[in-house]
Amino acid sequence: MVTNVEKPYVMGIDIGGTNSVFGIVDARGTVLAVDKIKTQKYEKIEDYVEALTSGMKALIKANDAEGKIKGIGVGAPNGNYYTGTIEFAPNLPWKGVIPLANLISEKMGVPCALTNDANAAAIGEMTYGAARGMKDFIMITLGTGVGSGVVCNGQLVYGHDGFAGELGHVTIRRENGRLCGCGRKGCLEAYASATGVARSAREILTSSTEPSSLRDIPAEEITSLDVFNAAKAGDKIAKEIFEFTGKILGEAFVDFIAFTSPEAIVLFGGLAHAGDLLFEPIQRTIDENVMPIFKGKTKLLMSELKDADAAVLGASALGWEI
Amino acid sequence: MVTNVEKPYVMGIDIGGTNSVFGIVDARGTVLAVDKIKTQKYEKIEDYVEALTSGMKALIKANDAEGKIKGIGVGAPNGNYYTGTIEFAPNLPWKGVIPLANLISEKMGVPCALTNDANAAAIGEMTYGAARGMKDFIMITLGTGVGSGVVCNGQLVYGHDGFAGELGHVTIRRENGRLCGCGRKGCLEAYASATGVARSAREILTSSTEPSSLRDIPAEEITSLDVFNAAKAGDKIAKEIFEFTGKILGEAFVDFIAFTSPEAIVLFGGLAHAGDLLFEPIQRTIDENVMPIFKGKTKLLMSELKDADAAVLGASALGWEI
Numbered sequence: 213m214v215t216n217v218e219k220p221y222v223m224g225i226d227i228g229g230t231n232s233v234f235g236i237v238d239a240r241g242t243v244l245a246v247d248k249i250k251t252q253k254y255e256k257i258e259d260y261v262e263a264l265t266s267g268m269k270a271l272i273k274a275n276d277a278e279g280k281i282k283g284i285g286v287g288a289p290n291g292n293y294y295t296g297t298i299e300f301a302p303n304l305p306w307k308g309v310i311p312l313a314n315l316i317s318e319k320m321g322v323p324c325a326l327t328n329d330a331n332a333a334a335i336g337e338m339t340y341g342a343a344r345g346m347k348d349f350i351m352i353t354l355g356t357g358v359g360s361g362v363v364c365n366g367q368l369v370y371g372h373d374g375f376a377g378e379l380g381h382v383t384i385r386r387e388n389g390r391l392c393g394c395g396r397k398g399c400l401e402a403y404a405s406a407t408g409v410a411r412s413a414r415e416i417l418t419s420s421t422e423p424s425s426l427r428d429i430p431a432e433e434i435t436s437l438d439v440f441n442a443a444k445a446g447d448k449i450a451k452e453i454f455e456f457t458g459k460i461l462g463e464a465f466v467d468f469i470a471f472t473s474p475e476a477i478v479l480f481g482g483l484a485h486a487g488d489l490l491f492e493p494i495q496r497t498i499d500e501n502v503m504p505i506f507k508g509k510t511k512l513l514m515s516e517l518k519d520a521d522a523a524v525l526g527a528s529a530l531g532w533e534i
Numbered sequence: 535m536v537t538n539v540e541k542p543y544v545m546g547i548d549i550g551g552t553n554s555v556f557g558i559v560d561a562r563g564t565v566l567a568v569d570k571i572k573t574q575k576y577e578k579i580e581d582y583v584e585a586l587t588s589g590m591k592a593l594i595k596a597n598d599a600e601g602k603i604k605g606i607g608v609g610a611p612n613g614n615y616y617t618g619t620i621e622f623a624p625n626l627p628w629k630g631v632i633p634l635a636n637l638i639s640e641k642m643g644v645p646c647a648l649t650n651d652a653n654a655a656a657i658g659e660m661t662y663g664a665a666r667g668m669k670d671f672i673m674i675t676l677g678t679g680v681g682s683g684v685v686c687n688g689q690l691v692y693g694h695d696g697f698a699g700e701l702g703h704v705t706i707r708r709e710n711g712r713l714c715g716c717g718r719k720g721c722l723e724a725y726a727s728a729t730g731v732a733r734s735a736r737e738i739l740t741s742s743t744e745p746s747s748l749r750d751i752p753a754e755e756i757t758s759l760d761v762f763n764a765a766k767a768g769d770k771i772a773k774e775i776f777e778f779t780g781k782i783l784g785e786a787f788v789d790f791i792a793f794t795s796p797e798a799i800v801l802f803g804g805l806a807h808a809g810d811l812l813f814e815p816i817q818r819t820i821d822e823n824v825m826p827i828f829k830g831k832t833k834l835l836m837s838e839l840k841d842a843d844a845a846v847l848g849a850s851a852l853g854w855e856i
Contacts, residue, residue, distance in 0.1 A: 348694040362793070364691045364698075371686075371795025372670040373831055378792040381825050386785065387709060394825055463708065470700040471684070471793055473693025503703050503716055509695055 219282040223268060224528025225316075226329070227251060227288040229303035232260075234268055235521075236277055237528040241340030243521045245275050257306045257315070265319040284316060284324040285530025287332030287523055292374035296326045323534040329353070329523065331368055331377060333480055333515075334361025335533075336526025341516040342478050349476045350468055351515075352379065352461075354483035357393070358401040358408075364472055380405070384464050403460045406482055409436040412453050424449035436483060443489050454489040461490070462497025469498070469506050480515035480522065487514075541604040545590060546850025547638075548651070549573060549610040551625035554582075556590055557843075558599055559850040563662030565843045567597050579628045579637070587641040606638060606646040607852025609654030609845060614696035618648045645856040651675070651845065653690055653699060655802055655837075656683025657855070658848025663838040664800050671798045672790055673837075674701065674783075676805035679715070680723040680730075686794055702727070706786050725782045728804060731758040734775050746771035758805060765811050776811040783812070784819025791820070791828050802837035802844065809836075 221244070225234045228251060235246035247267050254260035272278055290301040296313025298304065317324035327335070334351035337343040343351070347366040353359040358380030362369040369376045380401035381394055389398020390411065402408050413426060413434045425442050426434055426449060442450035465477055483490060495512055502510075517525055543566070547556040550573060557568035569589050576582035594600055612623040618635025620626065639646035649657070656673035659665040665673070669688040675681040680702030684691040691698045702723035703716055711720020712733065724730050735748060735756045747764050748756055748771060764772035787799055805812060817834055824832075839847055 346694070348698075364686050364693070365689050367687050367689075369686045369794055372668070372797035373795055373828075375827055376670075376686075376793065376795035378795075378825060378827070381792050382789040383785070383823075384708075386707070396823065396825065463705070467704040467789075468793075470703050471698065471790075472691055473695055473698035473700075475694035501705075501718065503700060503718065505697055505700070506695075 219280050221277050221280050222282050222528045222531030223272075223284045223322075224332075224524040224526065224531065225264070225268075225284065225286045225288075226332070226523035226527050227286065227298075227304070228523075229289075232264060233524050234264065234271065235524040235528065236271060236275055236281070237525060237531075239532075241525060243524060244277075245271055246521075246524060247271050252305055255305050257310050257312075260306070261312070261315045261319060265316060268320065281320075281322050281531075283531030283534035284320060284322050285332065285335075285527040285534075286313060286316065286324065286326040287329040287527035287530075288312065288326060289329060291326045291328040291331075293325065293327040293331065293368070293370050294374040296324070298326070325530045325534050327368070327370075327530060328359070329526075330359030331361040331370075332526035332530060333359070333517070333522060334363055334368060334478075334526070335529040336517055336522060337478050337480070337515060338363060339529035339532065340525060342513045343476060346475045348472060349474045349478060350379070350472065351478050351480060354404060354406070354479060354481040356406055358405050362472060363474075379464070379468065382464060382467070384460055400460070400464050404457055404464075404483070406436040409439055409453060409457055409483065410434050412456055413439050413450075416449060416453055416456065420449060420452075422449050426450060440486050440489070443486070451489065454486060455493045457483075458490050458493025459497050462494040463501065465494065465498055465510075465512075466501045469502055469510050473506060474510055476511040476513050478513045478515055480517065482519075484514055541602050543599050543602050544604050544850045544853030545594075545606045545644075546654075546846040546848065546853065547586070547590075547606065547608045548654070548845035548849050549608065549620075549626070550845075551611075554586060555846055556586065556593065557846040557850065558593060558597055558603070559847060559853075561854075563847060565846060566599075567593055568843075568846060569593050574627055577627050579632055579634075582628070583634070583637045583641060587638060590642065603642075603644050603853075605853030605856035606642060606644050607654065607657075607849040608635060608638065608646065608648040609651040609849035609852075610634065610648060611651060613648045613650040613653075615647065615649040615653065615690075615692050616696040618646070620648070647852045647856050649690070649692075649852060650681070651848075652681030653683040653692075654848035654852060655681070655839070655844060656685055656690060656800075656848070657851040658839055658844060659800050659802070659837060660685060661851035661854065662847060664835045665798060668797045670794060671796045671800060672701070672794065673800050673802060676726060676728070676801060676803040678728055680727050684794060685796075701786070701790065704786060704789070706782055722782070722786050726779055726786075726805070728758040731761055731775060731779055731805065732756050734778055735761050735772075738771060738775055738778065742771060742774075744771050748772060762808050762811070765808070773811065776808060777815045779805075780812050780815025781819050784816040785823065787816065787820055787832075787834075788823045791824055791832050795828060796832055798833040798835045800835045800837055802839065806836055
């Protein structure tokens, strides 16, 4: 990170299917101010960029930060770092390949870089969070899906096409694997995402006769939060669901460790807050299955970025690197 | 690679359980001269280094290369690039942690770097072979074991401890997986190494009643070369064995592609010479299973390093980077 007396701030933009949140961030990772616009409100990308950059300029003015922005970082689904484009994002209104980094940069007169949300989280963690000072780590985001950012030699791994790090879609169950949202079978995401956990709940409740408070909820409505609350209250089935999820994640992490031998695997997102309910079975599965040469070497850490700020903070961190 | 008029050569050393082969290499990847000593003959590391460096000096003198060696690269089992040490290598005579790069460098008065054999092969391929000009690729060595070297952003991935890239030991069969030499179960190496192929042969011959020329060989003596020769002659069972091996490799490569999105996966070693017998089922399995976003992007290539020279050439390539 290169800070600069004259330009002490960066801006981060987190583009989600519902909201686009943007904020001004300083070198210590303090989010000075944030605002947002509705992503879905703008069918034409020109209108979206106009609304977004107007909002950004207003935020800059209100915070007396004119001329003080070093760079702008964007985290977006299907974001390609190499080209600064969003490519065929299923949950955004604009189809095809959108040169968003250029469009923003032109309007703002500030350099802009773009990557996908999980990569932005990894850069944020390396700049401000649990991975400060690390050159080799893997960020895993456990949300509606499972995302990842892989850092080797202090650099994010983008691959030859800009799309590396799809660790939510390694195959963790080759036989009778669950159908994944990507159309393939047995992906990690089909088990370890919030929706995967809800699905595990339905499966385990069906295959067991054990009493559980989760049986009071209509099966199709059970969420990973319900499972967490039940497990915290001591519900045996709910704990078994976390045990199963942790085992699956641990098995995947054993392979990830053999691949890039990270100093740490950092977990981020709603499910990561389950704490020991999830961390304990992950750690045990790693310890029991990892190659002897890697035993006890890779730390399992919880993200140190606050959830509310994390996406903007992660994206903003890219702004220092331009 | 930085060449130099005054020091136009590097030396490569390939340390195997039986022989230690060393050679002088120029910037075009021509091996000018090679020689070797018996690794097992020297129980004390000091005696080994004395014999090795005496041999190297003699080779340098005989080729009029005194003062012309820019650097020395070593490929060795359990070689740690960060420390230049060989650590607890089961098939070498010296126990514990051996600071081999330093020992060689002191005797030769030339900088020396060391890594494991598969990483050396990857650097060799990037410097002289099929991966020239590539910044993101994965080298897979199919020999007695399955080794790998992962290159991202033009750099070899060593991980935080120097031991990254153990792709032979990702778990490819979680249920009823074969016991691997590493003591774990279901590793890629237990299926896709030469010994893995021989084991597949025994399994498939047992479970089938199909006639096969392989039935003329005592089951425990069947080698991967026997299977290759039978398959080339049209033997149906032998072809099925390659089909099975290719499918396993293809499944593993699908996950590797999701991880680092390489421009190419380069195959090296005896089995790679099976050509289409192996490449065709690998490619088909990738095409059928890879995430849509990666479809058709990653090339499957055969190494362009000659087998006889490859190990020395790969190790020597490290000599340019010091």
